[in-house]
Amino acid sequence: MDQIDLKILRLLQENARIPISEIGRLINMTGPAVNERVKRLEEKGVIRSYRAILSPAKMGKAVSAFILIQAERCETFAEFCGQSPDVEELHQISGQYNFLVKVVTESMESLERFRLACSKHGFTQTMTVLSTSFDSKGIALEK
Amino acid sequence: MDQIDLKILRLLQENARIPISEIGRLINMTGPAVNERVKRLEEKGVIRSYRAILSPAKMGKAVSAFILIQAERCETFAEFCGQSPDVEELHQISGQYNFLVKVVTESMESLERFRLACSKHGFTQTMTVLSTSFDSKGIALEK
DNA sequence: CCTGAAAATAGAACCGC
């Protein structure tokens, strides 16, 4: 993993649909050479996936929140979250609480419904997102 | 925004580098028709961007954490976070704390350095991520 | 939204370093 790989990763992180040949143009390499490196980065698992990032608001999801929970049965709770379409992230954390859940949902009503369902798994604390300064800035790739 | 758009979004959310023509094949439309819809979804801001998702671990970022802070000067703190390469997300939240920060960093040492810097902006509470069940599952697109 | 043709791209095979 050298500087060239970092340049490629930076470009792909910024715009995953950029043509391989365009990357080559920007870093002075031929298409096949770039393609070779990209494939290797995918195989090594450095590149996990390529995803379109959608606007939650435009998809009818106006409310985000983080919920802390002291879940009694971790497995059960993780499964519950995995099946909920509103759960974006689920992390096990250190400290007083067991899990931190990121929820993106339609409305305050649907958030409250979810929180209620959660509270059957343990004591919860909800932090509603008032505004997001930035989200998924991406991994910093210093030159 | 109809069912066809939802199908397209689902495919792009899952694999942003899928060829437009391949999408067409999967949903029984021609390439140009799909292309037209994708461009419209981009212009409307439904599709915000396309990003390669990198593995933090493989990029030398082994430690993730969420930090809650009661920041005294919101603007100053937001600017501080914006300049840190380790801050992935920054949200203003309701409740006892002001901000929730998601940090992805090299090591416990670098996390502690960051936490120390944060504590100059207000009272903090750190929740280290022990394991992540899932991250950015993507917005649910029911058929 | 489709067709059809032109331009651009991706991917494979092969060569040289």
Next chain:
DNA sequence: GCGGTTCTATTTTCAGG
């Protein structure tokens, strides 16, 4: 190992209907 060249199949793009 690494990248370059060439070549072909595929994809994208734009015309016009």
